[in-house]
Amino acid sequence: MKKEEALLKDHISKHNLKVTKERSAILRAFLDSERHITAEELYRNMREDGSSIGLATIYRTLNLFCESGLAEQRQFGDGQARYELTYNVKHHDHLICEECHRIIEFENQEIEALQEKVAQKNGFKIFSHKLELYGICASCSAKKTAS
Amino acid sequence: MKKEEALLKDHISKHNLKVTKERSAILRAFLDSERHITAEELYRNMREDGSSIGLATIYRTLNLFCESGLAEQRQFGDGQARYELTYNVKHHDHLICEECHRIIEFENQEIEALQEKVAQKNGFKIFSHKLELYGICASCSAKKTAS
DNA sequence: ATAATTTTGCGATTCATTATCATAATCGAT
DNA sequence: ATCGATTATGATAATGAATCGCAAAATTAT
Known part of the structure; x- marks a missing residue:
C-alpha cells in the first residue's frame, strides 16, 4: 500500500x-x-x-x-x-506564466525566513502562506518579440 | 479636484x-x-x-x-x-488573521528583491505578485490561550 | 437642443461549488 | 456471512458571486 x-x-x-x-x-x-x-x-x-x-x-x-x-x-x-x-512533497511556491499558463514550482528558503521575520515583527504566528509570481516565461517572451 | x-x-x-x-x-x-x-x-x-x-x-x-x-x-x-x-499608495503585501480577519499591510524590499532573483533564474519576467501570510494575530492568540 | 453613444437598473444568466435526498455501500457486532 | 446502523453516492436542485441583455435614462459633441 x-x-x-x-x-x-x-x-x-x-x-x-x-x-x-x-x-x-x-x-x-x-x-x-x-x-x-x-x-x-x-x-x-x-x-x-x-x-x-x-x-x-x-x-x-x-x-x-x-x-x-x-x-x-x-x-x-x-x-x-x-x-x-502536498503530502511528502517539499514546500514550494509558484511562478505562473500568464501567457501559456505554465506553472513552475520553486522554493526559496531565504524568502521563507524573511516572511517569518515579518510575521514576528507584527506579532503574528503564520499557519500558511501564498506566494505567487505572475509574469511571462522565457519561451512566451521569445514568441512575442518574434512576432 | x-x-x-x-x-x-x-x-x-x-x-x-x-x-x-x-x-x-x-x-x-x-x-x-x-x-x-x-x-x-x-x-x-x-x-x-x-x-x-x-x-x-x-x-x-x-x-x-x-x-x-x-x-x-x-x-x-x-x-x-x-x-x-493602489493609486499613489506604496506597494505592499498582506498579513491576514484567520481568526478576526484583520488584514495588516507590510512591505519588505528584501523579499521583493529575492522574488526578482527567483524569476530571473527561471527566465521569467514578473508583472505582478501575490504574497499573503495567513495566521493568527497577537490579540487573537492571547484570547485563545486565555480560554 | 439634437443625435449619437454610453450608462444604468433590473432581472435573468452563468459558473463553480455545495446541499438535499433517496438509494446503495460499508463496517462492526453478532 | 448476515444484520443494523451509519456513511457514501449520484442526480439534481440550490447557492452565491459576478456578468449579461435590454429598455429606458443620462451624457457629450455638435
Missing part, C-alpha cells in the same frame, strides 16, 4: 468514515494526474477512462484529501480551485 | 466613456471606505446612505477603477473579490 493510501485510510478510520471504491479510485486518479488539477479536469479524466463517479463525489473527495493532509487547494485567480498533492 | 478623481476622468476621456453621477458617487464612497472592501459591502454602505445605485453598477465601476489604475482586485480566499486603492 502506498503511503498516500495509508494516510487517507488513517484519516478515514480516525473520523468514522468509510473506505469506498470511489475514494480509492479517485485517489489513484489524483496521484496519476498532473499537478494543480481542477475538480472538473479530474472528473473528465476519470469519465474518459470509463468511470461513472459523479462530479459531486469528486469535489467531496478532494475536500477529504485536503482534510486528511494529503492535498491542498489553491486559487490561481482563474475562478476554479486547483488541487495539489 | 482630488488626484484620484483626475486620474479616473483622464481614463474616462481617453476611452470615450462618460462621467456620471453614479461613477462620481461610487468613487467618493470607495475613497471613504475601509481598505479591502467587497462590492457587496460598498453597495450596502451606499444604500444605507440613501443611494439607489444598483449592485451591477458597483461591480462595473469597481472594474473600471481597476482598468484605470486606481485600484486593484484581490482574492483572499473567502470567495469574494476585494478592492483596494
